[in-house]
Amino acid sequence: MFTDNVRTMKKALVLLVALIAVISVYADVGVGVSPSKTVIQVEGGEVHELTLLVFNSGDDPLEITLSTEGTIGSFTTIETKKILVDPEPKPHELPIKNGREVKVRMKPPGTSKLTTYTGTINAVGSVATGQQFGGSVGVATQIEVQVTPSKSFWAFVTTTHLLIGAILLVLLALFLLLRRMGLHIRFEK
Amino acid sequence: MKRGVSNAVVLLFILAILSVLIFRDSFTGGDSFSGGITGAASSQISNLTATVQTFIACTWSNDALNVAFGITLNPGSTGYNGTLNYNATLGNGTVTNGTMYNATLDTLSNVNVNITINGSNLTSGANRIGIQNVSWASNYTAFVNASNTTQMTYANATRINETTNAYPVAVNLSSGATAHFRFFLDIPSGQVAASYTGNYTMLCSQTT
Numbered sequence: 510m511f512t513d514n515v516r517t518m519k520k521a522l523v524l525l526v527a528l529i530a531v532i533s534v535y536a537d538v539g540v541g542v543s544p545s546k547t548v549i550q551v552e553g554g555e556v557h558e559l560t561l562l563v564f565n566s567g568d569d570p571l572e573i574t575l576s577t578e579g580t581i582g583s584f585t586t587i588e589t590k591k592i593l594v595d596p597e598p599k600p601h602e603l604p605i606k607n608g609r610e611v612k613v614r615m616k617p618p619g620t621s622k623l624t625t626y627t628g629t630i631n632a633v634g635s636v637a638t639g640q641q642f643g644g645s646v647g648v649a650t651q652i653e654v655q656v657t658p659s660k661s662f663w664a665f666v667t668t669t670h671l672l673i674g675a676i677l678l679v680l681l682a683l684f685l686l687l688r689r690m691g692l693h694i695r696f697e698k
Numbered sequence: 699m700k701r702g703v704s705n706a707v708v709l710l711f712i713l714a715i716l717s718v719l720i721f722r723d724s725f726t727g728g729d730s731f732s733g734g735i736t737g738a739a740s741s742q743i744s745n746l747t748a749t750v751q752t753f754i755a756c757t758w759s760n761d762a763l764n765v766a767f768g769i770t771l772n773p774g775s776t777g778y779n780g781t782l783n784y785n786a787t788l789g790n791g792t793v794t795n796g797t798m799y800n801a802t803l804d805t806l807s808n809v810n811v812n813i814t815i816n817g818s819n820l821t822s823g824a825n826r827i828g829i830q831n832v833s834w835a836s837n838y839t840a841f842v843n844a845s846n847t848t849q850m851t852y853a854n855a856t857r858i859n860e861t862t863n864a865y866p867v868a869v870n871l872s873s874g875a876t877a878h879f880r881f882f883l884d885i886p887s888g889q890v891a892a893s894y895t896g897n898y899t900m901l902c903s904q905t906t
Binding site: 536537538539540541542543544545546564566567597601602603605629631633635636641642643644645646647648649650651 | 751752753754755756757758759760762763764765766767780801804805806807809811817820832881883893894895896897898899900901902903904906
């Protein structure tokens, strides 16, 4: 009697494991983002912060990698580039329950005329298991950044400018020091 | 005396420049994450504004992320099918000639999307099969009617590139709709015998 119960339990356990394996093999993979498109107007040299909501419309937890593409890439920083997101409960409905907010920081360079930069921020996940042709899938939110001419002089000042300024100051200080010590530089024809 | 005053003036000038450089960030907000002043209160009578946020969410069948072309592939042969190109299993276990590779625009989405594709070469050590030998055909492109699945054949397939392909796998997919697609592989003549692996990336983005 006891042996029969153990056998039945073993069979049930094997079936359960097989069922879980089948479910996990056939789990759908999905990624979502909000907003899907953003148009930003920002002054050159100023910092603009954008918050994206990234969520998982698939069946299992998914590691999602964020990256930039396009001309916005040179001045865009993503706060967290890899996030693990739990799936949304089914049936899917708003508001998003398990999504993760990702902060994106943009600091476009100073400009003297209106300049438009475009690109996407991609949120991509993958569960490929070493097949011949594995897939990564995701969503891309479109970004358009309209950079207006800078009002502040400092928006045009880059690190290079500061470095040159510092070198000139050191040379000037050296010149004054030498002069104080009684040494003179004279240009003669 | 006059010389001393002149030196002091020059030194003061230098100090002034240095202090401006040091405190520059304080004046402009510098690299502060929060930027400048925001959230200024305002009052206006008669205007009501409401901004509805846009959402997109695409979901792929698990099979679409694990594509195989079989293990007996001959060099110089073209149009090998993905193993699940014609192998869809219905809920009752019936196998049809439908494809198991698909992507659905989730009903959470409130804008239409395009689905684009790019990929990287299939490699085995130093040997490679160029990604352009892999192609796809779908039922949701700009030039195929969504209901016309007979167009999803090797003859109508588009090659995958390393950069995003000019022709999306799905065009203007609406909320709740599913794009089905098939994959095909060509093996160049003289290809070295080995097990090759590669990958592709599909991206959903709002239709512009």
